[in-house]
Amino acid sequence: xxxxxxxxxxxxxxxxxxxxxxxxxxxxxxxxxxxxxxxxxxxxxxxxxxxxxxxxxxxxxxxxxxxxxxxxxxxxxxxxxxxxxxxxxxxxxxxxxxxxxxxxxxxxxxxxxxxxxxxxxxxxxxxxxxxxxxxxxxxxxxxxxxxxxxxxxxxxxxxxxxxxxxxxxxxxxxxxxxxxxxxxxxxxxxxxxxxxxxxxxxxxxxxxxxxxxxxxxxxxxxxxxxxxxxxxxxxxxxxxxxxxxxxxxxxxxxxxxxxxxxxxxxxxxxxxxxxxxxxxxxx
Amino acid sequence: xxxxxxxxxxxxxxxxxxxxxxxxxxxxxxxxxxxxxxxxxxxxxxxxxxxxxxxxxxxxxxxxxxxxxxxxxxxxxxxxxxxxxxxxxxxxxxxxxxxxxxxxxxxxxxxxxxxxxxxxxxxxxxxxxxxxxxxxxxxxxxxxxxxxxxxxxxxxxxxxxxxxxxxxxxxxxxxxxxxxxxxxxxxxxxxxxxxxxxxxxxxxxxxxxxxxxxxxxxxxxxxxxxxxxxxxxxxxxxxxxxxxxxxxxxxxxxxxxxxxxxxxxxxxxxxxxxxxxxxxxxxxxxxxxxxxxxxxxxxxxxxxxxxxxxxxxxxxxxxxxxxxx
Numbered sequence: 001x002x003x004x005x006x007x008x009x010x011x012x013x014x015x016x017x018x019x020x021x022x023x024x025x026x027x028x029x030x031x032x033x034x035x036x037x038x039x040x041x042x043x044x045x046x047x048x049x050x051x052x053x054x055x056x057x058x059x060x061x062x063x064x065x066x067x068x069x070x071x072x073x074x075x076x077x078x079x080x081x082x083x084x085x086x087x088x089x090x091x092x093x094x095x096x097x098x099x100x101x102x103x104x105x106x107x108x109x110x111x112x113x114x115x116x117x118x119x120x121x122x123x124x125x126x127x128x129x130x131x132x133x134x135x136x137x138x139x140x141x142x143x144x145x146x147x148x149x150x151x152x153x154x155x156x157x158x159x160x161x162x163x164x165x166x167x168x169x170x171x172x173x174x175x176x177x178x179x180x181x182x183x184x185x186x187x188x189x190x191x192x193x194x195x196x197x198x199x200x201x202x203x204x205x206x207x208x209x210x211x212x213x214x215x216x217x218x219x220x221x222x223x224x225x226x227x228x229x230x231x232x233x234x235x236x237x238x239x240x241x242x243x244x245x246x247x248x249x250x251x252x253x254x255x256x257x258x259x260x261x262x263x264x265x266x267x268x269x270x271x272x273x274x275x276x277x278x279x280x281x282x283x
Numbered sequence: 284x285x286x287x288x289x290x291x292x293x294x295x296x297x298x299x300x301x302x303x304x305x306x307x308x309x310x311x312x313x314x315x316x317x318x319x320x321x322x323x324x325x326x327x328x329x330x331x332x333x334x335x336x337x338x339x340x341x342x343x344x345x346x347x348x349x350x351x352x353x354x355x356x357x358x359x360x361x362x363x364x365x366x367x368x369x370x371x372x373x374x375x376x377x378x379x380x381x382x383x384x385x386x387x388x389x390x391x392x393x394x395x396x397x398x399x400x401x402x403x404x405x406x407x408x409x410x411x412x413x414x415x416x417x418x419x420x421x422x423x424x425x426x427x428x429x430x431x432x433x434x435x436x437x438x439x440x441x442x443x444x445x446x447x448x449x450x451x452x453x454x455x456x457x458x459x460x461x462x463x464x465x466x467x468x469x470x471x472x473x474x475x476x477x478x479x480x481x482x483x484x485x486x487x488x489x490x491x492x493x494x495x496x497x498x499x500x501x502x503x504x505x506x507x508x509x510x511x512x513x514x515x516x517x518x519x520x521x522x523x524x525x526x527x528x529x530x531x532x533x534x535x536x537x538x539x540x541x542x543x544x545x546x547x548x549x550x551x552x553x554x555x556x557x558x559x560x561x562x563x564x565x566x567x568x569x570x571x572x573x574x575x576x577x578x579x580x581x582x583x584x585x586x587x588x589x590x591x592x593x594x595x596x597x598x599x600x601x602x603x604x605x606x607x608x
Contacts, residue, residue, distance in 0.1 A: 119586045121541045124579045213325030250433045258428025
């Protein structure tokens with residue numbers, strides 16, 4: 001059964017709300033260089049200025065414009081989230097499909113390694129790697145991708161295994177369909193929802209990790225980050241600047257992650273029809 | 284077939300340990316440059332020539348790689364996780380001192396959020412699609428979206444700084460000689476905010492898990508049978524349905540633990556709570572690599588231990604597992 005994702009998604013309220021918020025934040029992040037009123041690295045303004053027309057959220061302790069900083073930080077979050085999701089999902093897809101198709105010892109070794117990764121708190125691994133190398137954005141992205149692909153691989157493997165034995169694929173093969181036709185018409189559409197769900201989940205984890213790590217002091221000094229903003233703002237809590245300095249990054253981070261949570265819940269509901277309301281026989 | 288399951292578990296543990304050894308032992312030695320300098324540079328200590336030589340001997344860096352590995356394993360087997368030159372203390376001692384505080388937080392929050400998650404999840408799924416279910420679901424997804432980091436900061440600024448109801452840092456009042464009940468009260472009041480943050484960050488996950496598995500359980504024929512027998516609604520909900528819905532909940536404890544340890548890292552840092560998480564933060568700030576490595580070892584051992592215990596108990600809780608394999 002192929003599910004018409006777009007149609008189902010449109011009628012899922014939670015999903016639509018999540019996607020709208022996400023699009024809004026995404027556009028702000030993409031156009032940050034255009035929207036931001038000031039250079040986020042320009043520290044020539046007065047310190048601790050309250051919000052005004054020129055500085056929508058005021059300025060911070062060393063004279064950065066907080067609103068511009070916020071937009072650029074959001075950009076880092078989005079870039080980080082999407083990069084990690086893309087790399088981790090690609091690795092997961094390759095490993096999962098190959099494990100299912102090749103089987104044998106390769107399958108056993110790869111999947112046991114994937115299980116092993118589950119027992120290791122990934123944040124500690126990144127902290128360690130970042131301490132060995134310099135914590136640059138590419139290093140952080142690649143490390144996080146390399147230790148979070150396992151959930152995708154597991155799902156893809158299970159799905160591919162069950163697809164391999166499906167009658168309609170055998171039938172298509174017998175009718176003389178080429179491998180690429182089967183991939184295009186049957187395998188990819190069946191794996192797509194799983195892939196999408198994985199992508200959203202990974203983006204969410206990555207956005208959270210980026211903010212968390214930079215809050216703890218592990219970040220690329222050449223980029224702006226929500227976590228760094230939060231961490232610095234907490235040092236000045238006693239100055240009553242929390243409304244214009246601390247809350248905006250905390251709030252942005254939260255609604256970004258909430259929108260992703262909404263989307264992933266909606267996709268899960270669509271993907272797993274057993275959870276859908278109209279499909280459950282009432283007792 | 285039973286053997287297969289055991290073999291599978293053992294291979295997973297083996298891979299975990301290989302990965303750990305790679306991170307802690309092999310990687311610093313394989314990196315270009317001096318292993319000692321890459322491990323200890325950046326700290327606020329000056330490495331004298333004498334200290335450098337001591338470190339070379341401590342890690343056996345003058346010996347071939349396999350002998351170094353042997354030394355590493357022997358030290359590990361003795362519970363020796365290295366020495367922190369920043370804090371001038373044994374890494375093992377520092378971790379052991381921090382561990383009870385983290386355990387207190389983690390175990391209590393696990394229990395509290397499980398209770399809340401099960402009750403809310405069962406009630407919500409029972410009224411599936413209704414107003415209560417839908418609004419609770421959206422609310423939970425909303426809470427689930429707020430990172431523990433944000434919850435902690437909001438709690439800290441509102442309840443500690445603005446209202447002053449709770450202390451801002453620590454696990455007990457420093458230098459107080461309170462004993463008995465006063466001491467327990469002191470510890471509890473310091474526990475409130477970190478514990479509520481950690482619990483609140485876990486409730487939505489528990490709730491969603493219970494709700495999802497309940498939705499599938501409710502449709503099973505045995506629920507219909509129970510109804511037909513005229514058993515009271517509350518009894519069906521909690522003794523028939525919830526008991527089965529509890530299974531996926533139990534199996535996920537091990538995986539969940541790694542997520543909770545991540546949450547603990549931020550929450551303890553925000554509230555300066557003296558557990559493993561805050562220790563990690565201090566290790567990062569001082570670039571104390573041996574301490575980070577030690578914390579990684581202890582965390583992974585903790586997760587593995589919990590996994591083994593769950594694997595042993597799972598057969599008792601779900602006898603079907605014997606036949607399924």
